[in-house]
Amino acid sequence: MASEKNGRSVALDAHVRRIDSQDKVATGVLTVIVGLVMLLVVAIIAYILVRGAGRALTPGFLTNPYNDEAVPGILYQLWDSFYMLLVTLIISVPISLGAAIFLVEYAPDNWVTSAAKTAIETLSSLPSIVVGMFGSLFFVVTLGWGISILAGACALTMFNIPILVRTIQQALEDVPRSQRDAALAMGLTRWETTINVLLPAAMPAIVTGIVLSAGRVFGEAAALIFTAGSAPARLNFASVNFLSPTNPFNIFRPACSLAVYIWRLTSEPTAGSTEIVWGTATVLLACVLLFNVLARLLGKLLSRRLTAE
C-alpha cells in the first residue's frame, strides 16, 4: 500500500514539475513577443523623435507658413488637418450615431439588416486609396465640388463611418438590458428610452470611440491626395471673404493635411525638405498620441461624472 501511494505521488510530482516548466516556457515566450512589439513601437517613436524633434521644436516651425524664408513651417498644414478633421466629424458622427441606434434598437432581425451590417464591415476594409479614387470621381468630378476640403472630408467620412458605427453599436449593446426594460416598463417609448437612458449610459464609450477614430482620420493621406489636394494652400487668416481660396474656413478650397504634406515632400524633394518631413512626422505623431491620451481621459472623466456625482 505504502509503495503504491509513494509511486503515485512520485508520478504526480513529475506531472506537476512538467506542467510547471511548460507554464514557465509559455510565459517566457509570450513575454518576449510582447517585449518585441513594445520595442518596435518604442523604436519607431524614438527614431522619429531623434530625427524630427529638433526641427519640430524650432521656434516658428508650428507658427510659420510653408514658404517662410527663414524657418519654413507647417502652420497651414496643421490648420488644414484639424479643420478637415472637424468637418469630417461633423458629417460622420451624426450619421454613425443614427446608423448604430437603428441597428441596435430598431432593425428587424432579417436579411436586410445582416446585409447592412456586412456592407458596413466591407466599407471598413476598403483600401483608402480606392476610397480616394471614388471620392475624386464622385465628389470632385460628378458633384462638381472640385478638389476641396468638403470632398476630402466626405472621403474621410466614408472610412470613418464603419469604425464609428461599430464602436457606438458596441457601446449601446454593452448597456445592460435591464436599463432598457426598466425605462420601457415606465411607459417610455423606445425613442425616449434610447435618448434618455441608453445614450447617456453609453456616452463614455462613445466619446472614447469618436476621439480614437479622430486619431486615425487625422493621419490619413491616401484618401485625401485626389480629393482635398496635395498642394500646400496659401491661407490668409485675416480674410473675411468665405468664398476666397485663401480663407481658412472656406470648405470649397483645396487643402493639404500633415500626412499628405509628408507624402508630397517625400515624393518631390526640394532643398532642405528632409528636415521638414521629419519635423512634420514628429508633430503628426504627437497629435495622434495626444488623441489617444485624450480619449482615455475623456472616457474616464465622463463615466465618473455619470456614475459618482
Place this chain on the structure above:
Amino acid sequence: MTDATTPQATPAEGSLLTTRDVTVTYDLTHEALHKTSLTFEKGQVTALIGPSGCGKSTFLRCLNLMNREIPRCSIGGEIFYHGHDINTPKENLFELRKSIGMVFQQPTPFRKSIRENILFAPKKHGRVKTREEEDELVETSLKQAALWDEVKDKLKQSAHALSGGQQQRLCIARTLAMKPDVVLFDEPCSALDPISTFAIEETIRDIASTGICEIIVTHNMEQATRVSDRTAFFYVGDMVETGTTQQIFRDPHDQRLIDYLTGRFG
C-alpha cells in the same frame, strides 16, 4: 386546473385585473405558459410561486405586455384591466405602463441623480410642471418606499452610489411616482441581503394598504407567506392551484404543489 374552492379564479365583474386563458408562445412553437386565468383585486398582494421555468415570470410580464418587447413572442387570451381587454394590437402600451408599474429582479436605477430617477418618467409624461410639484412628488414617493430618511440630504447624488437594497427601494419609489394602481414585482429581493429584503417586504405591505394591487413573483416561500394575501402556484407552464395564501400553504390540494412545498423538487 384551477381549484374549485376559489371562486375568484374565474373572471369576476368589476375586478381590477383579470386574465382569461392567457397563453404565451416563444418562437411560434414553444409554449411557455398554458391557459392561465387569474383575478387580482385592489389592495391585494398576490404571490406567484413555482420552480424555475414554470412560467410565473412569463405570466407577470404579460400583465404590462412587456413580453411584446421580445421578438417572436406572442400572447394569447384576454387580459381585462379596468374591464377592457388590453391584449389587443391597438392597446397603447405607453399609456398602459404608466398605470401598471414594474420592479425588476436586479435594481435598475438610471445613471442619474436620486431625484432625477424619480422625476424622469413623470416629467416625460408631463405630469409635474412646477418645482413645488416636483419636490412634493420626490418626497412622497421616497417616503412611500421608506427611503426618504436615508437619502433626503443627498437627492442630487448619483443613484449608483446607493446600496443594493436602497437602489431597489428607489426603483419602487420611482414606480410609485407614476401613481400606478398595479405594481408588478419580479423577484425583487433575490439580489438583496435579509435586512434589505425585510425592508422591501414591509414596503410592499404598506403599499397594499393604500389600495394598490401588487403581484409578486418569488422563489422564497417564506416571503410569499409574509407578504401575500393570495398565492398562485405554477408548474411547467400551468397555473396549477390558486387560493388564499393561508389555504395554499396550510391545506394544498394538488400533489405537485404538495411535493413542491415539502421540498421534493424546486
